[in-house]
Amino acid sequence: xxxxxxGKDAALARLAKQVALRQGSHIQHQVALCDxxxxxxxxxxxxxxDFTQVLDFIHADEYLWNVANSLLGETNExxxxxxxxxxxxxxxxxTEQLIADFRCLSQAPATTSNQREQLIQAAxxxxxxxxxxxxxxxxxxxWPIASGVIEGACRHFVKDxxxxxGMRWNQDGAEHLxxxxxxAENDDWDTYHxxxxxxxxxxxxxxxxxxxxxxEFQAVDDVAIAKTATSGATDHRVATxxxxxxxxxxxxxxxxxxx
Numbered sequence: 001x002x003x004x005x006x007g008k009d010a011a012l013a014r015l016a017k018q019v020a021l022r023q024g025s026h027i028q029h030q031v032a033l034c035d036x037x038x039x040x041x042x043x044x045x046x047x048x049x050d051f052t053q054v055l056d057f058i059h060a061d062e063y064l065w066n067v068a069n070s071l072l073g074e075t076n077e078x079x080x081x082x083x084x085x086x087x088x089x090x091x092x093x094x095t096e097q098l099i100a101d102f103r104c105l106s107q108a109p110a111t112t113s114n115q116r117e118q119l120i121q122a123a124x125x126x127x128x129x130x131x132x133x134x135x136x137x138x139x140x141x142x143w144p145i146a147s148g149v150i151e152g153a154c155r156h157f158v159k160d161x162x163x164x165x166g167m168r169w170n171q172d173g174a175e176h177l178x179x180x181x182x183x184a185e186n187d188d189w190d191t192y193h194x195x196x197x198x199x200x201x202x203x204x205x206x207x208x209x210x211x212x213x214x215x216e217f218q219a220v221d222d223v224a225i226a227k228t229a230t231s232g233a234t235d236h237r238v239a240t241x242x243x244x245x246x247x248x249x250x251x252x253x254x255x256x257x258x259x
Contacts, residue, residue: 001185003178004157005171007042012047019048031138033147035059036129055132057145061087061123067102070118092124093136099123157185 004010032051033046036059044053064086072079090100105111106119126133138145161181162174169177185190198209 002182003244005175008043012043016047053132055129056147063125066118067122070115091135095126099126196201
């Protein structure tokens with residue numbers, strides 16, 4: 001898990017590195033799930049030209065809800081059946097027919113200006129994203145068509161931490177916090193701080209980092225040695241210590257406090 005406030009280009013550059021690490025003969029399909037933002041779609045097409053772009057179905061469905069509310073009203077009992085019918089139509093690959101129906105209905109004399117606006121907006125949105133709305137094929141191949149799990153992770157990772165009561169951030173501060181939060185959420189906290197200590201030691205002392213034992217293990221060892229001395233047994237150290245400075249091959253160099 002990782003996040004940045006440096007913009008789409010920085011995020012996609014980082015994503016491209018992660019994708020490259022996972023490439024191999026085991027990859028059968030490459031899918032980029034997107035919310036319909038034209039700027040993001042264009043960047044995805046440039047950065048991941050061999051990926052199949054998929055329009056997040058939930059975003060498309062929101063346009064259907066807007067049309068349903070304008071045509072029937074939010075309290076009308078027919079709204080849910082209308083949504084079920086047209087959602088199934090879109091999932092069945094009949095979006096082009098849906099576009100034609102909406103454009104035709106927008107020209108009807110009885111259609112109000114608000115209804116016409118919602119109908120045209122939905123038709124334009126579906127028409128522009130039609131290449132990314134082949135949902136029957138996506139579902140048949142087992143591809144994801146909604147990004148709810150990603151948006152939920154964004155809420156937990158960013159919003160739940162950065163939008164608490166009274167908080168104010170500049171970008172640098174928020175960026176550092178998100179990187180440290182990524183370390184914690186990825187369960188790398190102890191390993192990262194071991195890396196940080198080694199980097200700091202190398203910078204300050206220009207010498208190998210000394211072997212260290214956690215304080216709680218040192219305390220246990222000291223007690224064990226004292227008991228051994230009291231009992232008159234041969235002086236030796238009980239093998240209770242466990243090294244805590246083993247660093248997994250992680251790249252922490254870009255994180256705050258790393259050097």
